[in-house]
Amino acid sequence: MRRYTFPLAILTWLAVWAALRFGVQPPIPVSVMGLYLAILTVSILVYLIADPERFEAFLAPLVSLLRERRLAVPRIAVLTALPLLLGWMTYSGVRPQFDPPFEARTIHPEPPAKFKLHGSDFDVLKAQRPPEMEANEENLAAGRRIYYRNCMYCHGDYLDGKGHFAEALNPLPANFRDSGTISQLEEGYVYWRVATGGPGLPQGATPWNSSMPVWQDFLSEDEIWQVIAYVYSASGSTARTWEGH
Numbered sequence: 489m490r491r492y493t494f495p496l497a498i499l500t501w502l503a504v505w506a507a508l509r510f511g512v513q514p515p516i517p518v519s520v521m522g523l524y525l526a527i528l529t530v531s532i533l534v535y536l537i538a539d540p541e542r543f544e545a546f547l548a549p550l551v552s553l554l555r556e557r558r559l560a561v562p563r564i565a566v567l568t569a570l571p572l573l574l575g576w577m578t579y580s581g582v583r584p585q586f587d588p589p590f591e592a593r594t595i596h597p598e599p600p601a602k603f604k605l606h607g608s609d610f611d612v613l614k615a616q617r618p619p620e621m622e623a624n625e626e627n628l629a630a631g632r633r634i635y636y637r638n639c640m641y642c643h644g645d646y647l648d649g650k651g652h653f654a655e656a657l658n659p660l661p662a663n664f665r666d667s668g669t670i671s672q673l674e675e676g677y678v679y680w681r682v683a684t685g686g687p688g689l690p691q692g693a694t695p696w697n698s699s700m701p702v703w704q705d706f707l708s709e710d711e712i713w714q715v716i717a718y719v720y721s722a723s724g725s726t727a728r729t730w731e732g733h
């Protein structure tokens with residue numbers, strides 16, 4: 489049995505690593521994983537050291553690898569591979585990253601003239617808020633409910649684009665308090681953006697990988713008008729109009 493102490497110790501370590509790495513959902517964050525593996529390594533070492541004979545048996549293959557004449561080739565291989573491996577790990581840790589920086593959309597892409605809203609044509613440029621959807625108390629209250637149920641996670645409870653999920657998204661969610669976002673836009677345009685989300689953006693629009701959902705899949709036409717009214721009113725902005733140019 490003593491002969492197997494070394495491979496068994498390594499196998500135990502690998503088995504626990506594999507269980508943590510592949511057996512736990514959602515995946516364990518790298519920093520926590522590092523902690524677990526450190527504890528695992530220390531526990532195995534404590535177990536080995538607790539019995540001097542066991543520890544000697546564990547070290548035996550290492551000692552013979554370093555000393556025995558017949559193991560010269562594996563010895564040289566291991567002694568070359570170790571510094572290379574460490575060097576590579578250090579290099580990949582400090583290597584500059586070329587991921588694009590987090591950015592907010594500042595340029596509003598050209599809208600299509602029309603898009604399909606629940607199957608029928610919606611004219612982005614001529615769209616008018618229906619009179620019964622005006623920003624009265626009832627519609628604003630409904631819009632507020634819709635906003636806090638659906639939009640807050642990304643666009644923030646202060647409508648400043650700093651929702652819980654915002655940090656993880658690139659491009660960042662729009663900050664409705666910024667004068668560069670909805671106050672630059674007409675309501676028809678905003679309606680198009682809300683109804684078709686990131687997937688509705690034209691091909692050439694960058695950053696192209698917007699996480700903004702396609703809200704016409706979840707909200708009725710009236711609900712979209714209501715949430716838009718709320719977003720304008722709560723962020724203190726007004727929509728651009730043709731007359732106001």
Ligand code: HEC
Pocket residue numbers: 593596634635638639640641642643653657659660661662668669670678681682685686698699700701703715716719
């Ligand atoms: C999963 C996160 C997420 C959710 C939830 C979300 N959005 Fe967005 N939204 C984004 C991101 C990211 C952008 C910026 C990229 C873009 O323009 O598509 C954006 C952009 C927008 C824009 C465009 C603003 C501009 O200036 O161009 C509007 C309008 C908007 N969102 C409204 C809403 C409304 C209303 C809701 C709720 C019904 C909502 N969003 C829910 C992520 C989200």
